[in-house]
Amino acid sequence: xxxxxxxIDKLRQSGLRPTKQRLKICEVLxxxxxxxxxxxxxxxxxxxxxxxxxxxxxxxxNTVHAFKKKGYLKEISINSDKSYFDTNITNHHHFFDEDxxxxxxxDNDNIENINIKNNITGKKVKSVEVLIKVAxxxxxxx
Amino acid sequence: xxxxxxxIDKLRQSGLRPTKQRLKICEVLxxxxxxxxxxxxxxxxxxxxxxxxxxxxxxxxNTVHAFKKKGYLKEISINSDKSYFDTNITNHHHFFDEDxxxxxxxDNDNIENINIKNNITGKKVKSVEVLIKVAxxxxxxx
DNA sequence: AAACTATATTATAATTATTCTAAACTATTG
DNA sequence: CAATAGTTTAGAATAATTATAATATAGTTT
Ligand SMILES: [Mn+2]
Ligand SMILES: [Mn+2]
Ligand SMILES: [Zn+2]
Ligand SMILES: [Zn+2]
Numbered sequence: 001x002x003x004x005x006x007x008i009d010k011l012r013q014s015g016l017r018p019t020k021q022r023l024k025i026c027e028v029l030x031x032x033x034x035x036x037x038x039x040x041x042x043x044x045x046x047x048x049x050x051x052x053x054x055x056x057x058x059x060x061x062n063t064v065h066a067f068k069k070k071g072y073l074k075e076i077s078i079n080s081d082k083s084y085f086d087t088n089i090t091n092h093h094h095f096f097d098e099d100x101x102x103x104x105x106x107d108n109d110n111i112e113n114i115n116i117k118n119n120i121t122g123k124k125v126k127s128v129e130v131l132i133k134v135a136x137x138x139x140x141x142x
Numbered sequence: 143x144x145x146x147x148x149x150i151d152k153l154r155q156s157g158l159r160p161t162k163q164r165l166k167i168c169e170v171l172x173x174x175x176x177x178x179x180x181x182x183x184x185x186x187x188x189x190x191x192x193x194x195x196x197x198x199x200x201x202x203x204n205t206v207h208a209f210k211k212k213g214y215l216k217e218i219s220i221n222s223d224k225s226y227f228d229t230n231i232t233n234h235h236h237f238f239d240e241d242x243x244x245x246x247x248x249d250n251d252n253i254e255n256i257n258i259k260n261n262i263t264g265k266k267v268k269s270v271e272v273l274i275k276v277a278x279x280x281x282x283x284x
Numbered sequence: 285a286a287a288c289t290a291t292a293t294t295a296t297a298a299t300t301a302t303t304c305t306a307a308a309c310t311a312t313t314g
Numbered sequence: 315c316a317a318t319a320g321t322t323t324a325g326a327a328t329a330a331t332t333a334t335a336a337t338a339t340a341g342t343t344t
Pocket of ligand 1: 083222
């Protein structure tokens with residue numbers, strides 16, 4: 001449970017002004033036990049529910065992108081309809097539950113280390129991530 | 143190099159009428175050496191260039207989705223801006239070149255078999271795919 | 285603290301990818 | 315060939331995201 005002043009410091013350190021809106025968004029994003037996987041819409045809804053506060057959608061977009069740029073959030077693509085973001089910024093794998101459309105972190109030691117025998121020549125590996133799609137047995141595989 | 147009549151048979155077999163447009167799209171998609179990774183826009187452009195033919199965008203969307211449903215194409219999510227499709231319908235991994243925004247197939251035996259120790263309870267694994275993001279050394283990691 | 289300047293917020297418009305609609309067209313079947 | 319069921323099409327509708335430009339705020343200077 002981080003306090004406001006800690007968020008203020010963090011934001012200042014990364015050259016972001018600690019505005020009222022950004023602090024609210026920090027609260028919603030980072031004051032939670034577990035990793036938060038969300039769409040912009042989820043976040044906007046969360047802000048409204050948790051804080052009973054309305055922040056302009058544009059600001060939510062701006063802030064999420066600012067936080068991503070500073071490395072406090074990462075973007076995940078599982079679905080081309082909308083972007084998902086992740087408060088777990090480490091390199092990690094995901095389960096994607098096709099029944100519920102939920103992203104779930106996959107513990108890194110749940111999967112053996114992945115070794116790429118031949119990389120593209122002249123390129124450097126930036127990340128290696130596994131996406132495991134799951135569904136209840138009877139599900140249509142779309 | 144498949145002939146028209148082979149496409150006609152294939153389409154008939156899957157209950158799709160072999161229309162002029164679908165045949166053209168088959169030509170562009172499947173008469174090539176290597177796997178084709180494309181966006182709808184790439185495909186539309188290809189149709190125009192290769193066949194000097196204009197097919198309505200709605201038809202391109204319809205056809206791609208019909209082909210996907212029949213299992214002749216698969217959809218890949220690397221980027222939430224737009225959908226990528228793949229003529230390689232097997233379970234396989236990808237390199238994504240961040241410099242060029244190109245998807246490249248990763249040979250399955252380029253990566254050791256992936257074993258998931260603990261799956262989500264009550265769910266069945268539908269697919270396990272690795273995405274390896276690469277870039278030239280000096281690239282900013284966005 | 286007032287003034288100044290750089291940044292951030294906001295409502296709203298614009299853009300882009302994708303899907304929907306409904307009318308015109310075409311492949312298939314009898 | 316005629317009936318019909320499926321397909322194509324242009325254009326409208328929708329939804330996510332980004333751009334704009336006026337207003338507000340934070341940090342800095344005086
Ligand atoms: Mn984005
Ligand atoms: Mn979209
Ligand atoms: Zn995660
Ligand atoms: Zn592929």
